Amino acid sequence: MGGQAEGNRAVSLAAGKLLLLGAWLLLLGVASGFGPPTFGDGDPFVQPMGSAELASLGAMPPVPGTVRAVAAVVMDGASGHTLVSRNADARLAPASLTKMMTALVALDRASLSEPIVATERSRSEPSVIGLDPGDTLSLESMLYGLLLMSGNDAAQAIAESIGGGSIERFVGWMNERAATMGLKNTRFANPSGLDQAGHYSSARDMAEIARAVMAEPRLAQIVGTRRHVIEGPPLYVFTNSNPLLGSYPGLDGVKTGFTDDAGRCFAASVTRDGGRLITVVLNSPNIAGEAFTLLEAGFAISRPVPLSVARVGYAGLREAVQPQLAGPVANLAGWELPFLRAFTRRMGDNSFETTVSLAGRPLGRWR
Structure with a gap:
């Protein structure tokens, strides 16, 4: 040996x-x-x-053998140290994990009470919350639709409204925020995460974005909500797509995603014993099972x-x-x-x- x-x-x-x-x-x-x-x-x-201290010194355990995701990472939520990784810096389609950055930029640029007005351009299949042109919701309500139901129409409406009529301007702010965060393997081309040339991120970068979301108390509250109802009219009922929320102890976020190019993607946050772990899987055949396995591995090595x-x-x-x-x-x-x-x-x-x-x-x- x-x-x-x-x-x-x-x-x-x-x-x-x-x-x-x-x-x-x-x-x-x-x-x-x-x-x-x-x-x-x-x-x-x-x-x-x-484990965080070991990671800071360069130690790195392997990804559990049952995890088949193309890219995966477990990150210490406090320090940002990577604890477990596979292809953590590979540039891949991130699907609707993109919407975490959309939410961060929206909070940077507008108040939660700001009215967001849907337009014809807001229509964006396949995942929608059901906005029609002229529908108006507060940014806070739109964020529930964005982060719980992964509404592409909500993403478009937020970007167009806050961007002063320009979705492209809003996407530029998303890329500026990514650069400020030091994310070297991330570039956004739209606010929803739909497959598009030049739209990519990495498991490690997405874990950093998830950390930023969980550091924003209002966003952390939203992604930890299992069901949210807006009485209207019209009536909106948003159910969280997070497959581990309510079943994995301490899990309090963050976001799921799927497109043909990206496959199934998942960012998850767990708080336990005063600490937080973030895991991200990109292009995974089983996001719930593999996130569970990675989180268990992360907590197993996080003891002194x-x-x-x-x-x-x-x-x-x-x-x-x-x-x-x-x-x-x-x-x-x-x-x-x-x-x-x-x-x-x-x-x-x-x-x-x-x-x-x-x-x-x-x-x-x-x-």
């Missing part, structure tokens, strides 16, 4: 894979010296590290990961420092690891000091 180093030099263990041994896993660093360090089994190694020194092994004058995960943890087989460095040196009093670092960050030192 690991390696041993000869001579008095530091050796890096390149990004590789952890192999599961029962419920325990070994992280292998290597070092050598002229005699054994003075620490042994069970000595403290480092303070616990959560305590480490301890395992032992010092011998082979003639060679020795190996073997840090290990201290206690039962989730199955992290297949993690890509950053560089782990262990260095042992002889001190002036003839004792030995060993220093271990992960991706340049000192983790512990013993004599």
Whole structure:
């Protein structure tokens, strides 16, 4: 699984894979010296590290094998660190996940009470809330239709009304907002997400947009609503298309989507134990099942990961420092690891000091 180093030099263990041994896993660093360090089994190694911190150091677990989405990501909602990913930066059709950005820009440019007037241009199949030309709803009501029912007519009406009669102007604002957010793999050509040349995003970018939606209290409230009724007339009844809302503990958003080019897409947010995870799947055969699997994987690795020194092994004058995960943890087989460095040196009093670092960050030192 690991390696041993000869001579008095530091050796890096390149990004590789952890192999599961029962419920325990070994992280292998290597070092050598002229005699054994003075620490042994069970000595403290480092303070616990959560998945977000590991991710910030470059560690990355694999996507569960049952997930067949073309692109997928799990993101820590607080830090924005990517915890799990597959093709996270691939430019793909995002379908109606686009409407999350439509909602963000609408809030940037107008108040919730602003009247939105539907026109003939608002008609946009196939997903509609049933607007006729001249129908007027507040922006807040339109956002319910946009985000719960995924109304393309609502998207068109919002963009045209707030854009001063120009949907193209509104789409330009969407792209400006994407650039401001640092989204390098996103470009919008329309406010609804219908397939169109030059309209694309990535799983990672969509996760960032979902984070922004959940950071807006009013939008977070809307996407967490299962059913919304506008008495009218006319009467509107909006039912949330989110397949996990109400069935997955802590799930509080965000958006579904489907087009022929994009396939089925889903952005989901879950709040649990004071933290939030965001997952996105693009072109998935089973958005509910795969989002569930990814969220479970995300929460499994989001617990702190305590480490301890395992032992010092011998082979003639060679020795190996073997840090290990201290206690039962989730199955992290297949993690890509950053560089782990262990260095042992002889001190002036003839004792030995060993220093271990992960991706340049000192983790512990013993004599």
